[in-house]
Amino acid sequence: MLVRRNDLFIRHECGEATIPQIAVWRADSYAREYEQIFGALPDLLQVPRSGGPVTDREAASAWSGLTDAQREDVTRVFVNIGKAIAAYERRIEFGASRFDKYVNAVTTGQSDPNILTDNEIAGLRLFIGRANCTQCHSGPLPTSNEFHNTGVPPRPQLAIDHGRLTGATAVLSDEFNCRSQWSDTRARCSELEFIVTGEHTLDRAHKVPSLRNVAERAPYMDAGQFATLAEVLDHYNRAPAAPTGHSELRRLRLKPVELRQLEAFLRTLSGPVALANLLLPAARNDRDCRSRRSRHRNRRARARHQRSSARPACSRRLGFCRRASSATSSEDFA
Numbered sequence: 001m002l003v004r005r006n007d008l009f010i011r012h013e014c015g016e017a018t019i020p021q022i023a024v025w026r027a028d029s030y031a032r033e034y035e036q037i038f039g040a041l042p043d044l045l046q047v048p049r050s051g052g053p054v055t056d057r058e059a060a061s062a063w064s065g066l067t068d069a070q071r072e073d074v075t076r077v078f079v080n081i082g083k084a085i086a087a088y089e090r091r092i093e094f095g096a097s098r099f100d101k102y103v104n105a106v107t108t109g110q111s112d113p114n115i116l117t118d119n120e121i122a123g124l125r126l127f128i129g130r131a132n133c134t135q136c137h138s139g140p141l142p143t144s145n146e147f148h149n150t151g152v153p154p155r156p157q158l159a160i161d162h163g164r165l166t167g168a169t170a171v172l173s174d175e176f177n178c179r180s181q182w183s184d185t186r187a188r189c190s191e192l193e194f195i196v197t198g199e200h201t202l203d204r205a206h207k208v209p210s211l212r213n214v215a216e217r218a219p220y221m222d223a224g225q226f227a228t229l230a231e232v233l234d235h236y237n238r239a240p241a242a243p244t245g246h247s248e249l250r251r252l253r254l255k256p257v258e259l260r261q262l263e264a265f266l267r268t269l270s271g272p273v274a275l276a277n278l279l280l281p282a283a284r285n286d287r288d289c290r291s292r293r294s295r296h297r298n299r300r301a302r303a304r305h306q307r308s309s310a311r312p313a314c315s316r317r318l319g320f321c322r323r324a325s326s327a328t329s330s331e332d333f334a
């Protein structure tokens with residue numbers, strides 16, 4: 001998190017009802033870091049503390065009283081903070097879990113019987129076999145990065161969330177989307193170009209999450225509907241009808257012992273969390289963002305990182321690769 005010497009006023013787009021309309025950043029200690037990456041901070045001393053592009057009348061009127069240049073200055077800082085947080089999140093990597101060690105041993109022919117227990121291996125077999133989890137949870141993370149309706153019940157007291165059905169339309173009109181003036185990847189927005197909207201199948205479809213370190217981050221699902229992994233697995237086993245739209249799950253009819261084995265397997269996906277030592281390129285469309293020298297440095301560092309994290313042997317049979325990182329494709333930020 002960043003920013004500035006004086007009080008700074010930032011637009012907040014994440015939901016007007018529950019989140020303050022204007023975040024005031026008093027982060028003197030981050031001004032230097034901000035300016036190193038993005039260039040000089042604008043002078044926003046004249047920007048009223050209460051202004052914001054929100055429905056609150058007073059805030060909206062203070063916001064519309066600003067000059068175009070002031071609004072652009074505030075928005076630019078807001079966008080840059082978002083990019084800094086996203087860049088930081090991309091550095092978060094998962095180190096080798098017990099499961100990675102097991103796959104490593106299997107794919108190099110050095111099977112070590114002590115890495116996973118019999119129950120965990122039985123759970124893995126169910127995961128890639130009868131329980132059909134790899135239909136959606138595949139690859140190193142493991143997720144297909146697609147959207148599916150899995151019949152998850154709504155959370156009491158919360159309005160029904162239609163997931164991708166409303167999300168796909170919202171992202172198309174979002175002023176900060178991949179095609180916006182603030183984007184660094186405007187030339188590569190295929191996700192928005194080919195995005196499907198308005199289809200019944202999108203109703204209550206949510207993005208398939210990674211299962212790396214899943215045992216460490218209860219509660220589960222988009223609104224924390226399930227408190228434990230056992231509850232998640234019970235849901236998959238029963239495959240109830242979706243509250244709206246159509247669930248893609250089928251009943252699994254697994255026995256209690258098999259559900260416990262699946263859970264034991266999910267727990268083998270936990271590994272240490274670390275920050276990749278990676279120099280990230282700064283925003284490309286930001287005028288004062290970086291010197292030619294640092295551009296070269298970043299390019300070299302990225303190439304080094306890509307070489308070092310090139311995925312080693314994958315087991316087609318298991319549907320996984322040996323080592324995985326949390327890094328996701330740039331399209332995730334569409």
Ligand code: HEC
Pocket residue numbers: 127131132133134135136137147148149150152205206207208209210211214217219220221222223229232236248249262266
């Ligand atoms: C049809 C696609 C699909 C299949 C098959 C599927 N999942 Fe999922 N999984 C999802 C989606 C989508 C979510 C997120 C749902 C939400 O956020 O409401 C999810 C969420 C989860 C979560 C919660 C993760 C979190 O961080 O909240 C776990 C655990 C999980 N799945 C395990 C499994 C297991 C084990 C199986 C096999 C028994 C399985 N999944 C089969 C699509 C699928």
